[in-house]
Amino acid sequence: xxxxxxxxxxxxxxxxxxxxxxxxxxxxxxxxxxxxxxxxxxxxxxxxxxxxxxxxxxxxxxxxxxxxxxxxxxxxxxxxxxxxxxxxxxxxxxxxxxxxxxxxxxxxxxxxxxxxxxxxxxxxxxxxxxxxxxxxxxxxxxxxxxxxxxxxxxxxxxxxxxxxxxxxxxxxxxxxxxxxxxxxxxxxxxxxxxxxxxxxxxxxxxxxxxxxxxxxxxxxxxxxxxxxxxxxxxxxxxxxxxxxxxxxxxxxxxxxxxxxxxxxxxxxxxxxxxxxxxxxxxxxxxxxxxxxxxxxxxxxxxxxxxxxxxxxxxxxxxxxxxxxxxxxxxx
Amino acid sequence: xxxxxxxxxxxxxxxxxxxxxxxxxxxxxxxxxxxxxxxxxxxxxxxxxxxxxxxxxxxxxxxxxxxxxxxxxxxxxxxxxxxxxxxxxxxxxxxxxxxxxxxxxxxxxxxxxxxxxxxxxxxxxxxxxxxxxxxxxxxxxxxxxxxxxxxxxxxxxxxxxxxxxxxxxxxxxxxxxxxxxxxxxxxxxxxxxxxxxxxxxxxxxxxxxxxxxxxxxxxxxxxxxxxxxxxxxxxxxxxxxxxxxxxxxxxxxxxxxxxxxxxxxxxxxxxxxxxxxxxxxxxxxxxxxxxxxxxxxxxxxxxxxxxxxxxxxxxxxxxxxxxxxxxxxxxxxxxxxxxxxxxxxxxxxxxxxxxxxxxxxxxxxxxxxxxxxxxxxxxxxxxxxxxxxxxxxxxxxxxxxxxxxxxxxxxxxxxxxxxxxxxxxxxxxxxxxxxxxxxxxxxxxxxxxxxxxxxxxxxxxxxxxxxxxxxxxxxxxxxxxxxxxxxxxxxxxxxxxxxxxxxxxxxxxxxxxxxxxxxxxxxxxxxxxxxxxxxxxxxxxxxxxxxxxxxxxxxxxxxxxxxxxxxxxxx
Numbered sequence: 001x002x003x004x005x006x007x008x009x010x011x012x013x014x015x016x017x018x019x020x021x022x023x024x025x026x027x028x029x030x031x032x033x034x035x036x037x038x039x040x041x042x043x044x045x046x047x048x049x050x051x052x053x054x055x056x057x058x059x060x061x062x063x064x065x066x067x068x069x070x071x072x073x074x075x076x077x078x079x080x081x082x083x084x085x086x087x088x089x090x091x092x093x094x095x096x097x098x099x100x101x102x103x104x105x106x107x108x109x110x111x112x113x114x115x116x117x118x119x120x121x122x123x124x125x126x127x128x129x130x131x132x133x134x135x136x137x138x139x140x141x142x143x144x145x146x147x148x149x150x151x152x153x154x155x156x157x158x159x160x161x162x163x164x165x166x167x168x169x170x171x172x173x174x175x176x177x178x179x180x181x182x183x184x185x186x187x188x189x190x191x192x193x194x195x196x197x198x199x200x201x202x203x204x205x206x207x208x209x210x211x212x213x214x215x216x217x218x219x220x221x222x223x224x225x226x227x228x229x230x231x232x233x234x235x236x237x238x239x240x241x242x243x244x245x246x247x248x249x250x251x252x253x254x255x256x257x258x259x260x261x262x263x264x265x266x267x268x269x270x271x272x273x274x275x276x277x278x279x280x281x282x283x284x285x286x287x288x289x290x291x292x293x294x295x296x297x298x299x300x301x302x303x304x305x306x307x308x309x310x311x312x313x314x315x316x317x318x319x320x321x322x323x324x325x326x327x328x329x330x331x
Numbered sequence: 332x333x334x335x336x337x338x339x340x341x342x343x344x345x346x347x348x349x350x351x352x353x354x355x356x357x358x359x360x361x362x363x364x365x366x367x368x369x370x371x372x373x374x375x376x377x378x379x380x381x382x383x384x385x386x387x388x389x390x391x392x393x394x395x396x397x398x399x400x401x402x403x404x405x406x407x408x409x410x411x412x413x414x415x416x417x418x419x420x421x422x423x424x425x426x427x428x429x430x431x432x433x434x435x436x437x438x439x440x441x442x443x444x445x446x447x448x449x450x451x452x453x454x455x456x457x458x459x460x461x462x463x464x465x466x467x468x469x470x471x472x473x474x475x476x477x478x479x480x481x482x483x484x485x486x487x488x489x490x491x492x493x494x495x496x497x498x499x500x501x502x503x504x505x506x507x508x509x510x511x512x513x514x515x516x517x518x519x520x521x522x523x524x525x526x527x528x529x530x531x532x533x534x535x536x537x538x539x540x541x542x543x544x545x546x547x548x549x550x551x552x553x554x555x556x557x558x559x560x561x562x563x564x565x566x567x568x569x570x571x572x573x574x575x576x577x578x579x580x581x582x583x584x585x586x587x588x589x590x591x592x593x594x595x596x597x598x599x600x601x602x603x604x605x606x607x608x609x610x611x612x613x614x615x616x617x618x619x620x621x622x623x624x625x626x627x628x629x630x631x632x633x634x635x636x637x638x639x640x641x642x643x644x645x646x647x648x649x650x651x652x653x654x655x656x657x658x659x660x661x662x663x664x665x666x667x668x669x670x671x672x673x674x675x676x677x678x679x680x681x682x683x684x685x686x687x688x689x690x691x692x693x694x695x696x697x698x699x700x701x702x703x704x705x706x707x708x709x710x711x712x713x714x715x716x717x718x719x720x721x722x723x724x725x726x727x728x729x730x731x732x733x734x735x736x737x738x739x740x741x742x743x744x745x746x747x748x749x750x751x752x753x754x755x756x757x758x759x760x761x762x763x764x765x766x767x768x769x770x771x772x773x774x775x776x777x778x779x780x781x782x783x784x785x786x787x788x789x790x791x792x793x794x795x796x797x798x799x800x801x802x803x804x805x806x807x808x809x810x811x812x813x814x815x816x817x818x819x820x821x822x823x824x825x826x827x828x829x830x831x832x833x834x835x836x837x838x839x840x841x842x843x844x845x846x847x848x849x850x851x852x853x854x855x856x857x858x859x860x861x862x863x864x865x866x867x868x869x870x871x872x873x874x875x876x877x878x879x880x881x882x883x884x885x886x887x888x889x890x891x892x893x894x895x896x897x898x899x900x901x902x
Contacts, residue, residue, distance in 0.1 A: 043773030047816030060369040120429025133438035
């Protein structure tokens with residue numbers, strides 16, 4: 001089959017000042033996975049190439065790396081699907097320090113995971129003699145999220161982590177979801193309060209990279225959205241993230257459009273003077289660059305139509321047993 | 332020198348379960364060459380056996396009998412009784428720790444059929460049961476915070492045993508290459524099996540049996556190494572596992588003529604006969620020219636009649652593996668399969684409390700414990716039933732932890748000569764890094780694995796085994812000049828792979844030797860020249876001892892029979 005150039009990131013911590021790319025040529029065989037190719041390169045061309053692997057069947061997560069800029073599991077990816085102009089470029093997972101070649105230091109990932117008390121905290125008072133009961137539907141709530149293999153592909157491609165290392169990250173938020181939605185857990189409220197704080201569930205920007213890269217059914221973004229809904233429903237709205245979401249909705253309902261003066265103040269909280277002062281410099285810089293929105297609020301022409309949509313939605317939700325978010329000042 | 336009361340090597344189900352028994356009472360550390368969540372226990376798919384009787388009239392007695400019979404009567408029956416009696420308790424325990432289990436209509440833990448089990452006994456979490464159990468224990472270990480210390484990506488170099496007292500281990504920090512002596516009052520191995528000695532295998536790259544041969548090198552015998560389980564539904568050419576749950580849920584196995592050939596081999600159990608029987612039947616079909624495909628060298632797993640909903644809900648992993656790895660949509664087409672090396676029945680001999688046995692008389696190695704696949708207790712005898720391995724790891728992991736707690740509390744520190752141990756490990760590394768460098772690591776490994784699959788596989792012939800034995804000796808010889816490109820310290824996987832190959836070459840000889848000597852067919856050990864079981868001569872466990880000149884000596888010890896005398900094994 002076709003000859004492919006593998007362009008692979010090389011770096012050794014403590015020795016190399018900066019990384020470089022090394023090229024290896026390999027004739028792809030029918031059905032070759034990316035991991036097979038790496039093994040062939042290592043076995044026949046360069047034994048010094050370092051990468052992790054273990055199960056070879058997409059359940060351990062060791063061989064997560066970036067191919068052509070995006071995270072994936074090398075063991076379950078057909079190499080032929082990655083060839084672009086005869087080249088496959090391989091990099092270590094993003095958002096991690098590199099130890100050697102494609103091997104990264106995963107410690108930030110594990111440290112994040114530990115922050116959400118990732119273990120079941122049941123109500124020990126009513127523990128039955130046998131197993132606790134759970135309906136198939138209740139198991140279904142955590143079926144997808146418990147497929148997570150902690151491969152850190154989501155962490156690698158997360159756009160928030162790229163600029164904010166304190167963000168809990170997609171896998172950790174999925175782990176939190178796993179317990180919030182487990183009917184056997186008794187600490188849901190506490191867990192939700194924890195991840196509603198800054199750096200938690202509200203800091204996700206919905207870019208969706210985590211779910212696109214996730215090699216399992218965990219799909220962190222979907223779990224983050226479910227968690228946000230649960231957080232609102234539980235009435236945990238006293239956080240900038242929740243206020244931002246509510247403010248967004250209020251703004252849409254009242255003005256028919258986003259009011260960019262109202263939103264930051266609403267998000268910080270009207271009486272949060274230090275918080276508001278904190279965002280002031282951004283506002284001033286925007287003004288100086290003539291990017292600031294007009295001071296006077298602007299209503300769109302057919303704002304009545306928008307309000308009618310909100311009203312209709314509210315009625316529908318009422319009739320469906322109120323599955324929407326319960327919030328203070330609910331409209 | 333690092334020092335912990337208890338050092339556990341291996342972070343799979345057995346190791347973590349034991350650690351959780353000990354933590355809080357003693358200073359315990361877990362050493363793993365991967366990360367805990369990446370241990371191979373997580374790859375187990377179909378379920379974990381326990382006579383919960385959630386869906387039918389199952390009983391512990393039935394579980395015991397099925398296991399004894401599945402083991403072809405060479406399992407130790409007192410150990411099997413313990414395992415089956417404890418089974419429902421460890422399942423409830425895991426459920427309480429948070430393991431997500433699939434549920435029945437009555438909201439209990441769901442159970443399904445599995446090969447060789449006479450009731451629906453397999454508790455499961457879709458088809459990722461091992462993953463669910465492993466992650467649950469990993470979660471619990473995080474709960475312990477700093478009290479449970481992990482040494483992740485440390486590679487085991489040596490087990491330190493002197494005067495029959497275990498004193499610790501030597502391990503290498505893979506991130507830096509630094510050698511460390513771990514001084515301990517008690518050491519436990521939960522280091523997994525040796526399936527990687529085979530070319531076609533369901534095992535992880537990590538399953539190179541390092542712990543087993545580290546124990547052997549330290550003077551501990553190895554038991555029943557010739558019994559290697561071949562799983563009937565390995566993905567063709569890859570060997571990847573397609574869970575037995577596929578058959579438990581009603582999947583068919585077809586030959587090239589689209590016949591459900593199991594009717595000719597196990598008329599009452601069909602596809603749900605034990606693994607050794609199904610694997611042999613497949614191999615026979617292939618040998619006799621009834622295989623499928625252009626080379627007639629595989630058979631087919633047909634799930635289509637189960638319907639999309641059942642496949643995607645109960646067997647999603649199988650569906651994805653077939654699709655991602657060989658591009659077969661199991662909803663539309665049958666999946667090409669072949670027997671794949673899967674489970675090591677043999678290993679480090681241990682008593683029912685996981686205390687390692689030093690000789691054929693049953694004396695113990697003080698302070699050394701083993702549980703899970705690396706051990707041979709022996710609950711699986713000559714053939715393990717599906718779903719009994721996760722169970723074994725949980726039951727005996729727990730028992731090991733309890734015994735370690737008891738024994739370590741009263742134990743004293745036995746001295747260790749740190750510099751001597753480090754030098755010994757350093758010498759082994761230097762031998763690999765600085766030799767003539769004339770032999771290819773990959774070639775030796777490839778030849779070993781191919782030899783084992785072709786000549787010491789599902790069926791074993793006299794001439795084949797002789798050739799295999801000779802080949803392994805040649806490879807051991809060539810290994811002395813193995814070429815390792817990477818001489819550096821930081822994450823040198825080239826070096827660790829060479830170390831692993833050294834282990835594989837060491838114990839593979841014992842697999843062959845045990846198989847050559849055992850002149851009968853029993854369970855997974857099927858000889859062309861001795862097709863029948865010989866209870867008169869061979870109701871005994873093989874024990875291989877390392878001799879001072881690096882050779883081996885085989886001795887035997889009796890099987891413990893309690894309730895069930897050997898009988899003909901029919902399904």
